[in-house]
Amino acid sequence: MKVHSFLSLGCADGPGVRSVLFLQGCCLKCAYCHNPDTWFLPGFTEISSREIAERVAKYRPYYGKTGGLTVSGGEPLIQAEELTELFSLLSEMKIHRAIDTSGFCPSLSSGVLSRLLSVTGLVICDIKFSDDAGYQRYCNAPQGAFERIMSFLSSVQDAGCDIWIRHVVLPGITDNIEYISSVFERALAFKSLKRFELLPFRTLCRQKYESLGIEFPMKDTPDCTQEKIQQLYGQIKAGFPAGRDKIP
Ligand code: SF4
Numbered sequence: 001m002k003v004h005s006f007l008s009l010g011c012a013d014g015p016g017v018r019s020v021l022f023l024q025g026c027c028l029k030c031a032y033c034h035n036p037d038t039w040f041l042p043g044f045t046e047i048s049s050r051e052i053a054e055r056v057a058k059y060r061p062y063y064g065k066t067g068g069l070t071v072s073g074g075e076p077l078i079q080a081e082e083l084t085e086l087f088s089l090l091s092e093m094k095i096h097r098a099i100d101t102s103g104f105c106p107s108l109s110s111g112v113l114s115r116l117l118s119v120t121g122l123v124i125c126d127i128k129f130s131d132d133a134g135y136q137r138y139c140n141a142p143q144g145a146f147e148r149i150m151s152f153l154s155s156v157q158d159a160g161c162d163i164w165i166r167h168v169v170l171p172g173i174t175d176n177i178e179y180i181s182s183v184f185e186r187a188l189a190f191k192s193l194k195r196f197e198l199l200p201f202r203t204l205c206r207q208k209y210e211s212l213g214i215e216f217p218m219k220d221t222p223d224c225t226q227e228k229i230q231q232l233y234g235q236i237k238a239g240f241p242a243g244r245d246k247i248p
Pocket residue numbers: 026027028029030032033034035036038073074075102
């Protein structure tokens with residue numbers, strides 16, 4: 001597999017204590033991406049699925065009942081076949097498996113996706129915008145990307161995997177309750193939705209862009225505050241009483 005990096009233990013990317021494997025390569029170029037160093041294929045480390053599974057198994061005592069491995073990126077779906085191999089090995093070891101994805105990977109066939117989902121427990125999907133225009137403007141996505149992502153999530157639901165939806169709140173763009181409600185409404189349409197999370201936009205990644213010599217399109221946008229996130233959660237809870245249990 002084309003690996004960017006491996007985080008031994010963390011608790012921010014899925015349930016419980018987890019290892020996180022970051023894969024190289026992505027199908028989008030989001031204006032606020034925190035990992036621009038995963039966009040390009042040169043510079044990756046090639047590691048076999050079996051080697052990764054053996055490394056993950058060493059951390060098993062820390063995972064407890066709910067933890068396991070989350071595969072993030074970049075875009076993990078680009079390497080769906082290798083990922084299926086890895087997840088099959090982890091499934092035999094009874095280690096929980098999650099994918100953190102944008103849900104957008106045009107080259108992915110339905111057969112390959114279906115095999116991957118059959119060995120996946122949880123899909124964490126970042127819904128970046130609630131319409132195609134946002135994806136085209138801020139993610140360099142082609143026309144129709146949003147509907148492809150919705151269709152991907154329908155496949156995830158049909159395969160019986162749990163779904164978490166995340167949204168990065170962008171000051172001046174999506175940091176208002178009308179916009180967040182439109183994202184939450186789309187998320188609630190999926191019956192296997194278990195969690196809806198708002199993440200604050202941060203400019204911490206500015207140095208990464210500088211060192212890569214890439215323009216950071218949102219370098220002048222202020223960070224989103226935790227107060228703003230809490231305010232938006234409160235407004236969603238007030239406006240969607242039936243969806244409260246999905247919000248942390
Ligand atoms: S999908 Fe994720 S990794 Fe890819 S550009 Fe967007 S934020 Fe970055």
